[in-house]
Amino acid sequence: MAINLSKGQKVDLTKSNPGLTNVIVGLGWDTNKYDGGQDFDLDSSVFLLNSSGKASSEADFVFYNNTIGAAGAVEHTGDNKTGEGDGDDEQVKVNLSTVPSSIERVTFAITIHDAETRGQNFGQVSNSYVRIVNGDTNEELIRYDLGEDFSIETAVVVGELYRHNNEWKFNAIGSGYQGGLGSLVKDFGLDA
Template identity: 75%
Template structure:
């Protein structure tokens, strides 16, 4: 049975699911119809962070042009250019047991490609969510629906997996950035 989270909630992942090592992180969204005339292209990205909340190098930034981290424990399954249809728009495979020891947090983000040039923001995005699925059984374990709290933001940190006392937990973040991907990269130490 899936557990539905609210913004700011934290939950055990591996402690309550003994033996869980491989998960799929599904991210999805819909866009509002508006008269701007330009297509939306939203992208999922992942940052592998150390204890200080910083990425050690650009290899710790996983997105459509860098589909996996150095050891392949986190793999982005590919870019969806339209986001059409129901369900997950983009997915990330995570092998929790193989994530490098120096990685304390894995942040999952959604950004709008060329948001400024296209005049787009998360105020025009609906039904955004992140969900964690047991890769072996297909069972949805955790789901966080972001709600419609955004207006000018062009990037959102939806949630993060993090280590705590040898176990993995999930934190429903839902924090928006008006500076888009550049703002995320700067905060995570890549600029």
């Protein structure tokens, strides 16, 4: 049975699941009906961060146009442009055992594509979540539902996998940003 987390909660991943190496990070969302006349396109992205909390290069920014990172240990499986249907809208596969030691945190974000132009924000998005699944057994291990109402934010850092004493843990962050993907990219040390 999956552990349901609240914002700010941290949980051990590999210590309580010995032998766990392959995980799937599933991200999901639904968009509310509104009269903006524009479709929503939410995107998941991954920032591979060093000990100072920064991405070392653009190669450490994994998303639908750069689907492989961390020397092949992190793989974004593709862009879902509608978010329709049940289950995960986008997924990222992570092989914990092959993530280079220079990467201490694998941070997951969801952004709204072209949000400012389209007049969209996370206040118009519901049922957002991130979940960690055992890639070998398909068992859901951790789930974090972002129940918060982000009324003006256009990007949300949902959570991160991080190393601690040679074990991997998960932190449910749920931190909203204005300025969309561009502000996240800058915060993580890359030029927009």
